[in-house]
Amino acid sequence: MTIYADLSTREAYGKVLVELGKEYKDIVVLDADLSRSTMTKYFAEKFPERFIQCGLQEQNMMSIAAGLAASGKIPFASTFAVFAACRCFDQVRVCIAQPKLNVKVVATHGGITVGEDGASHHAIEDLALYCSLPGFNVVVPADAIETVEVVKAAVTTEGPFYIRLGRPKFPAVYKDGYRFNLGKAVTLREGKDATVIACGIMVSKALEAANNLASQDIDCRVLNMPTLKPLDEGAIIEAAMQTGAIVVAEEHLIHGGLGSRVAQVVAREKPVPMSFIGINDVYAKSGKPDELLQRHGLTAEAIEQAAKVVVAEKTR
Amino acid sequence: MADLRTGAKFDLSVPELEKMARQLRRHVITMTATAGSGHPGGSLSAADIVTALYFKVMRHDPKNPQWPDRDRFILSKGHAAPILYAALAECGYFPVEELSTLRKLGSRLQGHTDRTLTPGVEMSAGSLGQGLSFGIGVALAARLDKRDYHVYVLLGDGECEEGQIWEAAMSAPHFQMDNLTAIIDHNGLQLDGRCCDIMGLESLADKWRAFNWHVIEIDGHDMSQIVQALKEARKIKQKPTVIIAHTVKGKGVSFMENNVDFHGKAPTPQEAEIALKELA
Numbered sequence: 001m002t003i004y005a006d007l008s009t010r011e012a013y014g015k016v017l018v019e020l021g022k023e024y025k026d027i028v029v030l031d032a033d034l035s036r037s038t039m040t041k042y043f044a045e046k047f048p049e050r051f052i053q054c055g056l057q058e059q060n061m062m063s064i065a066a067g068l069a070a071s072g073k074i075p076f077a078s079t080f081a082v083f084a085a086c087r088c089f090d091q092v093r094v095c096i097a098q099p100k101l102n103v104k105v106v107a108t109h110g111g112i113t114v115g116e117d118g119a120s121h122h123a124i125e126d127l128a129l130y131c132s133l134p135g136f137n138v139v140v141p142a143d144a145i146e147t148v149e150v151v152k153a154a155v156t157t158e159g160p161f162y163i164r165l166g167r168p169k170f171p172a173v174y175k176d177g178y179r180f181n182l183g184k185a186v187t188l189r190e191g192k193d194a195t196v197i198a199c200g201i202m203v204s205k206a207l208e209a210a211n212n213l214a215s216q217d218i219d220c221r222v223l224n225m226p227t228l229k230p231l232d233e234g235a236i237i238e239a240a241m242q243t244g245a246i247v248v249a250e251e252h253l254i255h256g257g258l259g260s261r262v263a264q265v266v267a268r269e270k271p272v273p274m275s276f277i278g279i280n281d282v283y284a285k286s287g288k289p290d291e292l293l294q295r296h297g298l299t300a301e302a303i304e305q306a307a308k309v310v311v312a313e314k315t316r
Numbered sequence: 317m318a319d320l321r322t323g324a325k326f327d328l329s330v331p332e333l334e335k336m337a338r339q340l341r342r343h344v345i346t347m348t349a350t351a352g353s354g355h356p357g358g359s360l361s362a363a364d365i366v367t368a369l370y371f372k373v374m375r376h377d378p379k380n381p382q383w384p385d386r387d388r389f390i391l392s393k394g395h396a397a398p399i400l401y402a403a404l405a406e407c408g409y410f411p412v413e414e415l416s417t418l419r420k421l422g423s424r425l426q427g428h429t430d431r432t433l434t435p436g437v438e439m440s441a442g443s444l445g446q447g448l449s450f451g452i453g454v455a456l457a458a459r460l461d462k463r464d465y466h467v468y469v470l471l472g473d474g475e476c477e478e479g480q481i482w483e484a485a486m487s488a489p490h491f492q493m494d495n496l497t498a499i500i501d502h503n504g505l506q507l508d509g510r511c512c513d514i515m516g517l518e519s520l521a522d523k524w525r526a527f528n529w530h531v532i533e534i535d536g537h538d539m540s541q542i543v544q545a546l547k548e549a550r551k552i553k554q555k556p557t558v559i560i561a562h563t564v565k566g567k568g569v570s571f572m573e574n575n576v577d578f579h580g581k582a583p584t585p586q587e588a589e590i591a592l593k594e595l596a
Binding site for chain 2: 028049050052054055057059060061062063064065066067068069070071072073075090091093094095098099100
């Protein structure tokens with residue numbers, strides 16, 4: 001029995017794939033010379049006949065995955081998020097998205113917390129790209145336990161998935177027993193003055209910010225929104241109606257990702273003051289993950305300040 | 317000739333295949349002329365290859381397009397959709413009358429192939445370079461499922477300028493795929509002109525040989541050679557086969573042959589009339 005809670009999201013992915021591989025004989029795993037980083041190596045060791053090492057051929061890998069899916073397999077294709085999104089976008093678009101094939105793209109090393117490898121390896125556009133594809137399910141788990149649940153859901157839900165995981169260990173948000181529902185946000189904390197909507201590594205920071213705000217008499221709701229697509233519009237509208245101010249936090253460009261998608265719903269249904277925590281139209285540089293999060297304002301403090309601003313704007 | 321729309325076995329003789337290829341060419345002319353757009357040139361050059369596959373070599377059942385043991389034909393050069401649709405219709409996957417809906421709003425026959433709409437179409441294509449990789453995936457699935465179907469992928473020669481083709485060319489022999497055959501419709505022309513002027517491809521045969529494929533070169537309009545090469549490909553073990561089929565773009569219609577203008581342009585009604593006479 002694997003204890004997932006203390007693992008990084010990619011480690012949790014690698015371990016749960018092995019468990020799922022025992023039960024689902026149609027799971028096939030593909031990797032592009034990164035199995036020791038994406039952690040598909042565990043599956044490769046256990047089920048070598050169902051592991052396809054594609055070498056440094058990401059485009060080939062995505063089209064092969066499509067061919068496998070068209071033949072009844074459940075392919076998981078893994079590489080770093082920068083390559084999964086940018087290097088083979090056309091293959092994903094034409095071979096997978098347009099025919100709605102049952103391919104699960106699980107990308108690790110999302111965002112800037114890749115750290116020292118620098119801008120070429122920082123995936124900050126991947127969510128915008130995958131969310132732009134009609135019919136794709138796009139999910140960003142908040143921790144290892146949620147990752148396990150998301151991967152299980154991907155196996156049992158027909159259709160293409162993009163699941164974005166991280167390189168470092170994310171602080172635990174959930175305990176064993178958590179059940180993920182595709183397309184549903186999770187209210188982690190109730191509140192009436194403002195709502196922070198977050199995904200991925202920013203969820204734990206949102207909770208920290210809400211705790212700090214509570215001591216300043218700001219009652220802040222926190223929504224974990226792991227599914228960017230299909231979006232839980234109901235939870236967003238409710239947050240706008242009931243709390244009147246929204247902050248969105250994500251480890252991604254502020255355009256094209258969760259923030260943009262939430263804003264579109266808010267603008268259409270119930271305009272309220274909003275603020276966006278994310279990377280502001282720049283590429284990050286090499287540095288330690290925490291240094292980069294600090295440099296680009298992806299912190300609990302930044303969320304806290306943004307929440308205060310939108311709460312103040314409500315009364316103007 | 318056997319009635320092909322009653323599920324009869326597709327095993328035509330060479331003269332019957334040649335007759336069928338002419339029939340498919342006529343469909344290509346009529347379809348693209350009716351649509352007012354499309355890619356007749358590369359459909360006509362591939363007509364004999366597609367005919368040999370669907371009416372002689374491949375194991376398939378139009379009554380059961382999803383038959384798990386069917387041989388697969390993957391049209392990587394998706395713009396040649398008209399020749400595939402013509403073959404599928406003549407086999408009985410859908411009514412021949414439906415061919416006239418090509419490219420029209422609401423039609424199952426899209427400008428480039430769409431596997432979600434058209435019975436018998438294996439792959440959604442249209443962005444060049446992806447079909448051989450897709451075919452590898454289908455062939456790997458056969459190996460995992462211990463099925464003995466064969467996968468045929470039709471590539472354009474211009475398409476071989478795409479980098480992904482060479483990713484697939486490198487990986488298929490690495491995976492020792494002997495249930496996969498690539499066929500290159502080597503008509504020497506692409507949209508902007510002659511392949512040799514646009515981006516030098518030669519020697520194609522040496523390149524594929526260097527990538528460890530079994531290479532067969534044929535006249536892609538000689539039905540006996542096509543059938544023989546396809547049979548030979550199935551016998552090669554431990555490595556994939558590529559058939560380089562030397563063809564003529566626009567083959568069968570005098571004013572379309574070797575005419576780059578008909579890569580992506582439909583014949584006018586007057587041109588179509590002349591073409592159909594030549595193909596009678």
